[in-house]
Amino acid sequence: MTADTAGQRLETIRSYFRKVDEKDPTLSDLFTDDVRFFFPKFGPAQGKAALARFSERFGREVASLVHDLDGLVFTVDGDRIAVEGQERGVTRGGVSWPDGEISQGRFCTVFEFDGPLIRRIHIYVDPDFTNADQRRVHLFREDAPAATPREVAERYLQGMQAFRANPTAPETLAELLALFDEDADWSIDGDVARVPWIGPRRGRAGVGDFFRELVTHVEPRRFEVRTILADDETAVILGDLASLVKATGRLIESAFAFDMTVRDGRITRYRMFEDSHAVARAV
Structure with a gap:
């Protein structure tokens, strides 16, 4: 050449x-x-x-x-x-x-x-x-790998179980909130004028307010998980629940779905879907 x-x-x-x-x-x-x-x-x-x-x-x-x-x-x-x-x-x-x-x-x-x-x-x-492939970034940089969406969902369920068992213990709520991003986007749809604990929340502090308000209004009776679906950034938990509204003595029974977006091992977006009509009727 x-x-x-x-x-x-x-x-x-x-x-x-x-x-x-x-x-x-x-x-x-x-x-x-x-x-x-x-x-x-x-x-x-x-x-x-x-x-x-x-x-x-x-x-x-x-x-x-x-x-x-x-x-x-x-x-x-x-x-x-x-x-x-x-x-x-x-x-x-x-x-x-x-x-x-x-x-x-x-x-x-x-x-x-x-x-x-x-x-x-x-x-x-x-x-x-x-x-975007943060797990491999952590792997090759020898950092502790971020929890996967499925792992975060499992830890969330464990935290929920501990919180329901002892809602007044500060450490149980702190461990649950540690799973959320500081600026987490949280929302549960429904009749916000009638049901005081639902609606949008912002940040880890707002999520904490939800759980503190929830235990003043509702007593858990049954919580059953049917399955967890997960991919690279999303986890969805499907199950059934029953809760007693303290003020009315009425029972809420509903299927539920927790829809979580997880990035770097933290929940950045959370949506709960349930029978909002049944919830409003029980309040």
């Missing part, structure tokens, strides 16, 4: 990164028709149509992307050129990366050429641009 050919290919690579950043529709002109492609989580693919599919899917997640063209480092080996560099971007949700601590925006892309055109491109980068 002559020096002129190498120089032309390096300029093609720079053009590739510029076109990616500018979302230039002529990007495909840089590739052979049967180009082979790889990106983590997308997997291997072949052909310009596959590149177009990847670009469309990538665009659903990333609103903007900028590569540091001046900082690119090239390693040339015949028809293969490896490129190391850094990038920055913003997701469709408005989250920017890198953070300069965990995410560095570093990548390595390997190009292979057929004459002036790219016939193979393999991109090696962490697609978790904004560190």
Whole structure:
């Protein structure tokens, strides 16, 4: 390969990164028709149509992307050129990366050429641009891993059981509240004008107010959990309960669902769903 050919290919690579950043529709002109492609989580693919599919899917997640063209480092080996560099971007949700601590925006892309055109491109980068995979972040940084949503749901049920058994003990309520984020968004729908303990609450302090008000109005009689459903950020607890309203002596019987959003081992959003009509009638 002559020096002129190498120089032309390096300029093609720079053009590739510029076109990616500018979302230039002529990007495909840089590739052979049967180009082979790889990106983590997308997997291997072949052909310009596959590149177009990847670009469309990538665009659903990333609103903007900028590569540091001046900082690119090239390693040339015949028809293969490896490129190391850094990038920055913003997701469709408005989250920017890198953070300069965990995410560095570093990548390595390997190009292979057929004459002036790219016939193979393999991109090696962490697609978790904004560190959403906190469990692996904790794992590789040797921090204590955050509790999973299922684990948090199980601890919540344990805390509820301890609180019901001894509602006046400060430590039982403190252990329960420790599961919530400082700015937790809490709400139980229903007739707030008639039922004093339901409605929206804000923050850990507001959740504490709920539990303190609840025990002044209601005496638990039955609480049965049927199942816990959980994924990466959500846990849902399904069951049945019965509670006695102290002021009226009437019994509330209802199925329930606790819907929790959990991030970094803390409940950030909580919704309880029950038979709000039965609750209002019993008060």
